Amino acid sequence: MQKKPPTRLQLFRRYFLTGVAFIAPLALTIFIFAYLFQLLHNWIGRPVSKLLPENLVAPDGSAWIASLVGLLLLLGCILVVGAIVSTVLGRRLAAFSERLLLQLPLIRTVYAPAKQIVEFFVNPTAVQFGAVVLVRYPHPNSYAIGFITGKDVEQLNSATGRKMVNVFVPFTPTPVTGIMLVLPEDEVIPVDLTVEEALKMVVSGGVATPTRVLTETEPPK
Template identity: 35%
Template sequence: MDAVLKYVPQKYLPETYLNVRIPGLGLILALILILIVGFLARNIVGSKIVHWTDRIVNRIPLARIIYVAIKQLLQGVFLPQTRAFRRVVMVEFPRQGVYSIGFLTGVSKGEVQNKTAKKVVNVFVPTTPNPTSGFFIMVPEDEVIPLSMSVEDAFKLIISGGIVSPSECNSSSTR
């Protein structure tokens, strides 16, 4: 990391005044620089870039549809205040006898509900290891198995491909 010090003018280096070389100074300066750039990107520059990108993409017809859909999905996944994923459920998917973890996103309404004999709910089944893609399925409510794990624990389980198990709270009551 002393390569960072090559870009600092000699008159600003402590070695000039103290006649002592400070080991790791390049690393410290690099970390400080990263923190400053991150702060600026997140607060000042970053918000302007996001706003500018939104304006440009919203002017492109097909890109707007895709961008808005992905943006809403990511906000639902990563912003806790949206509560897009109401609860964790298990459904038989993609075929009978095979179960997948999904998230209850709402109750089907309108034409979908009118065409089915049973009450149908909306479930998002994310893929592993990228939970931002997945399958939207409509399942009869009586075929959905509610789970007691948190949305966060379910995402850990999905992203890890089943390697990270959620904490088993109330495991006896779910059986």
């Protein structure tokens, strides 16, 4: 039986959905980078523009050259600090400054968790963060993806009489925000997923599953 050719409406729908599937991720990526660039411009570009000659600043006030210079300066500073901290003396200075910050009553309440969060995204193996688990959240009949962020906290174990673990449940589509749960270790379900795979699922709202990624990147033999 000969296949019936698609109607104009079906072609329109197919082309439209194909166009959306191609453009939407690109547009979202551009939007995110544009937003970050705008933040960079507001925080760094404008102060730097005051230090540059007037002929280097755009006449419309956008000061995009200043933002670019600010970005290069920021990257340069990060590289220089990283190079210094990588040395023996730099590591000692970093450890000393960290101990000093952790002794300040108000600063340590922000610095300590901020350091752990940054360490996870930069180097997940540097902290107790990485075991992907399923937890019953927000009610007993549903599950959420979480990450074990800590365990063997004596105060929590003694208070409950059970071995407890700290689990961070990230929110979609911004996994840097979420909720921290303290759960009995025997109530969390380990999942055979890498941190990267789990984060992709969270960011995409479950669309980018590991199976789908393998199907698209590895054609069947």
